[in-house]
Amino acid sequence: MRRTPHLSALLALTACTLTACSWGGGQDAKDVQPPTAPRGLTVQAGSATTAHVMWNQATDDTGVTGYDVYRGATRVERVPGSKHMVDVVGLKPATDYTFTVRARDAEGNVGPAGKKLTVTTPAAAAADHEPPSRPGSPRGAVEGSRAVRLSWNASKDAKGVASYEIYQGTSKIHSVDGGERETLVTGLRPGTAYRFTVKALDAADNASPASRVVRLTTAPGRDDGRATAPADFRAKTRKADGAYYIDLAWTPPRTGGAVAEYQIHLDGKNATSLVFGGTAPRDKARHSFYVGKEPGDTHRVKLRAKLPDGTWGGWSAERQVTTG
Incomplete structure (x- = not known):
């Protein structure tokens, strides 16, 4: 049977009333936008059976209310949005564990998982009840x-x-x-x-x-981040196989641990992320990247380090180089 326009409108109005929908996305419209993925994840084995997981705050249009910490595919911790770290306990000694974090908002929307990191717990010390001495x-x-x-x-x-x-x-x-x-x-x-x-x-x-x-x-006023910036930053161009490259050299910031990740800024834009595999350099770091085949091109370059607590440090001095 064919419905009349009046009957169709009545059915639509009835359906809207039963589902408590809101015309035009008014104040009662439900939040369906999930939070962003937490960034800056760091994981440190605290003992043979614990791991310390930290991350940076995620963002959401209505606010993040909590974080879910996953070990592999299993959620092992749930913390409020005001916390950005947690100790995961009950692990096995000498075992590899992979962690990631997801953010939640008040409507229950769960954002995508952040970066995954793997940590290995140390071997257990048999029948050890003696604590370390005081630092x-x-x-x-x-x-x-x-x-x-x-x-x-x-x-x-x-x-x-x-x-x-x-x-x-x-x-x-x-x-x-x-x-x-x-x-x-x-x-x-x-x-x-x-x-x-x-x-x-x-x-x-x-x-x-x-x-x-x-x-x-801490000192008053604004901070330019100089204390956390790479030092002695140098940049120069070279030609190889018909193309030009920029060679970088710097001293990593002293953070109490090796700095494995850097962000390279080229000509006013974030160009690439550099992640050192294996053992990251502590005394002098070097990196080279392709910039093109044309001589006479001028570029501005600087970089910053990701600190052990997951935050970005200050930018290095900016250097200007010209190909050829």
């Missing part, structure tokens, strides 16, 4: 208005130190490998007083007493 001689230096550098003397442990945990007041904010003796803490507020301590953790999850407190006050 000695903690000290610090202010690096502008938003970062501080902390260092300490090594703790002693019969089975070896697996990691060092950094505390801001009573809150754990970072974790570094047991072979490190310093770290860079970023994301701080200008002109603010902070209290930091360090604890050592062994493979059996025994924690040392906290180090002596380091009190630091």
